[in-house]
Amino acid sequence: MTARFLITAVAFLYAATIPMNAHFQRHFVSGKSRDIVQNIFGGLRGMVADWSYMKAEEYHHRGLPFLKSTAYHQGESALMEESVDRSGKSHHAHGEEPVAPSDFFSKVYDAVKVTGDSHLTPAEEKEVLPWFYVEVRFNPHDIRGYILGAYWLKRMGKNAESLNFLKEGLKNNPESAQIFSALGDYYYQDKDSDRAIIYLERAKTLWSKDTYPNKVTDEYMKTDRFYAYDLLGDLYEKRREYRKAAQVYGELFSADPNRILLQKIMRLKGIIEGK
């Protein structure tokens, strides 16, 4: 074989691969500005835990990759959305589904990869559970793993297992306002108001410090904080401890002002003042 023939053959083969790749590019989504270097050097355990969380999200979407599934939900996690929703039903908002191009290369990509967004049926939902287990085994300080794992256990009617998982989380993260809030919520739903108040009061104290790991950095934490204060206020109201309830709502209002809270505060003031 002459050198010219070889060079021509190599150039031809290489050139043949370019059009094969050209149209795949539209399927590659650039990830959120996640620092991979920080992930790698921040500890392999943390990385595996994060990966497990992404796996749970992927399983929830029947194999649709994490970044693709969050793209369907305006950059949000469906697992997190459902857990803060607390209704126990799968009805989080779907964004407009991206229109799939219909050219040959897109069809190849669609054929070999999972690209459609669908969710596990209730009977299949237990399939997400192992990933929360793996997540917290690799990183026992991964509060999100405990919160989501407990939520999904409860959603499947495994209340005792959910409580145990949260207690395990509390043992590993004794300063987590989110876990205290989740435990308070558990006892609130269980109509054990004495215990619920103990956990929610502790959660309130931790939230008010606004320091790691309880610094409110995203909407999910904000919702958790709101929910904890709201439950606590509601419990005090039920006990006719209106001053305490108004104080709880007032504290929340100063951190997260909104109209509903203001209405509650005004209503309680009216009751306290005997109007």
Add this chain to the structure above:
Amino acid sequence: MHTTLILARGVLKELIRRKDFYLIFFFLLVIICSSASLSFGGETGFQRYFKEIGISFAYIFSVVIAVTFASAQIPREIESKTIYPILAHPVSRGDFIIGKFLGVLFVAAASFTLFYAVFIGSLHVKGDLSTPPTLLMQGYLFHICLLSFFVALCLLFSLFLTTTANMGISLILYFATDWFGATLPNYIYLPHPELFDIKDKIIHTQDIIPAWAASFLVLYAVIYTALFLMLAYMVFKKRNL
């Protein structure tokens, strides 16, 4: 052709002699058994998790075998000077490259076949027959394509890199493209080996891959393999031995 097959058979004998294959196989059995027994929140029998662990490790371990074998072939022959009597026989440098490629590919494919058989066998033992057999066969075929791709790439790299560096870089390439391939910035001038990975389809029991798409992927693998082997031959031909 005869000399090429003799070279390939030599690589296969190496697999039987070396202990690491048996160790990897033992690890796979342990991993599959432990994932089958996972229990959380009083729940057991997680089908998708079990499939994920079984097929992922069958894939990863066969790539590790392919990369470790392919990286060492040519440098070891040169280091131990056994390449001289081989090339002194009527064996062309092209035959040498092809022989090594076929040998390593056969070793990797044989290991993968065993690992995959264990995975499918364990699914049957668990009574999980949810995945269509055609999809399982396609998973097998595409992974052989991936092995062919990496064996050829490693043989090419082995002409420039030390064995250890070659293994490291090749494995990083495998994991990087498999895990982050879909998140890397748009690129068309480099290959996409992650396309050969259809384990998500298998795990989540999705539709089988249509024949035309499967044919395209096989062609994709053949072109890249031929490209890498051709480049390896060009470099090896110029090498002053």
